[in-house]
Amino acid sequence: MKYQISANTKNISGKINLPASKSISNRVLIISSLCFSPYPIKNLSDSDDTKVLFSALHSNKSTFDIGHAGTAMRFLTAFLAKIVGEWEVTGSERMKQRPIKILVDALNQLGAKIEYLENEDCPPLRIYGSHLKGQTLVLDGSISSQYISALLMIAPTVENGLTLKLTGDITSGSYIELTLRLMQKFGIQYQWEENEISVPEQNYFPMEFTVEADWSGASYWYQILALAEKGEVFLENLQLESLQGDANIAVWFEQFGVFSTQKENGVLLSKTENTQPAKLELDFIENPDVAQTMACLCVAKQIPFHFTGLKTLKIKETDRIFALQNELAKFGARLTEPKHGELAWNGIIDPTLTEKTPEIKTYHDHRMALAFAPMAIVGFTFKIENPMVVTKSYPNFWNDLKTIGFEITEKE
Numbered sequence: 001m002k003y004q005i006s007a008n009t010k011n012i013s014g015k016i017n018l019p020a021s022k023s024i025s026n027r028v029l030i031i032s033s034l035c036f037s038p039y040p041i042k043n044l045s046d047s048d049d050t051k052v053l054f055s056a057l058h059s060n061k062s063t064f065d066i067g068h069a070g071t072a073m074r075f076l077t078a079f080l081a082k083i084v085g086e087w088e089v090t091g092s093e094r095m096k097q098r099p100i101k102i103l104v105d106a107l108n109q110l111g112a113k114i115e116y117l118e119n120e121d122c123p124p125l126r127i128y129g130s131h132l133k134g135q136t137l138v139l140d141g142s143i144s145s146q147y148i149s150a151l152l153m154i155a156p157t158v159e160n161g162l163t164l165k166l167t168g169d170i171t172s173g174s175y176i177e178l179t180l181r182l183m184q185k186f187g188i189q190y191q192w193e194e195n196e197i198s199v200p201e202q203n204y205f206p207m208e209f210t211v212e213a214d215w216s217g218a219s220y221w222y223q224i225l226a227l228a229e230k231g232e233v234f235l236e237n238l239q240l241e242s243l244q245g246d247a248n249i250a251v252w253f254e255q256f257g258v259f260s261t262q263k264e265n266g267v268l269l270s271k272t273e274n275t276q277p278a279k280l281e282l283d284f285i286e287n288p289d290v291a292q293t294m295a296c297l298c299v300a301k302q303i304p305f306h307f308t309g310l311k312t313l314k315i316k317e318t319d320r321i322f323a324l325q326n327e328l329a330k331f332g333a334r335l336t337e338p339k340h341g342e343l344a345w346n347g348i349i350d351p352t353l354t355e356k357t358p359e360i361k362t363y364h365d366h367r368m369a370l371a372f373a374p375m376a377i378v379g380f381t382f383k384i385e386n387p388m389v390v391t392k393s394y395p396n397f398w399n400d401l402k403t404i405g406f407e408i409t410e411k412e
């Protein structure tokens with residue numbers, strides 16, 4: 001199934017009920033399961049990635065299929081490693097290619113026994129969970145922060161706690177900070193100095209928790225306003241003072257004339273002046289999930305760019321560097337990869353590449369659909385293949401777009 005997308009609107013006006021943060025939801029679900037008594041969670045995300053973790057944590061089975069959900073895979077692996085029993089965790093074909101060795105090695109050092117069932121270093125896994133004994137672990141922090149978050153969340157419940165010494169350039173550090181700040185809200189004390197994080201053995205303190213709106217999901221609304229001539233969008237439940245690292249983008253978008261004001265129940269985005277940078281240079285080391293948003297924005301506005309900090313994009317839901325290069329070429333943009341972890345464009349549209357009605361492939365990646373759809377605002381009409389990939393993080397996305405005047409029709 002495909003959607004054909006167009007948008008005959010330059011002046012945007014809307015009120016959007018954003019999805020709740022899946023990163024926060026998945027952390028509070030794990031923490032709740034680690035508490036002596038579970039606590040009520042309000043505004044839990046309705047994304048596939050959260051639903052799948054919720055089901056696994058509330059099931060009486062011993063085999064779990066977590067689909068495409070990276071955080072669910074990594075967080076559940078660490079959680080099950082300390083629950084006495086024999087467990088199996090698998091996922092989508094792509095999940096079977098996403099590495100997990102760093103986490104498996106760490107958990108095995110703590111006393112778990114985890115085996116690979118198909119390919120070395122990747123899911124599916126058989127986990128023999130047992131009582132874990134803490135120690136100092138040395139871990140490569142440059143591949144995925146999710147391994148580190150997974151270990152940190154179980155750390156207070158491991159005998160003697162845990163100390164993690166991180167080597168390499170730490171990637172997605174904002175997500176490690178999110179983990180620690182959430183743990184702190186549930187009563188946990190920790191120390192983080194330079195590349196060393198220590199969490200003593202202690203109890204989580206259960207308390208009612210309300211999940212904030214998702215900042216990565218908000219990025220598509222910032223992108224829409226940046227592409228529009230003017231307008232106002234109210235994003236419900238969003239907080240400028242946020243636990244999420246992607247809240248950074250509020251500042252990034254000011255150079256596109258999009259300004260953010262905190263109101264009682266959310267953030268008001270407004271665009272009154274049509275400005276844009278001559279060239280965009282950004283480092284995504286703390287914000288990998290908004291790289292597609294910014295690349296699509298720049299191509300739609302013909303802004304040359306040089307992005308760095310993108311090494312992890314190759315091991316996400318798809319190889320996002322490859323996917324962006326392939327699909328943005330259909331709009332005439334020839335993106336280059338100057339170095340591993342970089343993406344650049346000279347701002348020149350090559351008419352020999354341009355397709356009249358491009359068909360955008362989504363590669364099982366929600367962010368391909370989410371980031372390309374806003375490009376309709378500048379007048380493109382295109383199709384998006386397998387548009388329901390958005391349910392991984394933002395199930396109501398297509399309905400939300402319709403409320404601001406997008407035309408979305410189903411095609412074979």
Ligand SMILES: O=C(O)C1=C[C@@H](OP(=O)(O)O)[C@@H](O)[C@H](O)C1
Nearest residue numbers: 023071144145146172175288312
């Ligand atoms: O911990 C988290 O909630 C996440 C961490 C990031 O992954 P990496 O640490 O693998 O970059 C991010 O891309 C992902 O969407 C969510």
Ligand SMILES: C=C(OP(=O)(O)O)C(=O)O
Nearest residue numbers: 068069070071289316317
């Ligand atoms: C990378 C992502 O998710 P995950 O790694 O949890 O599958 C994402 O949501 O963009």
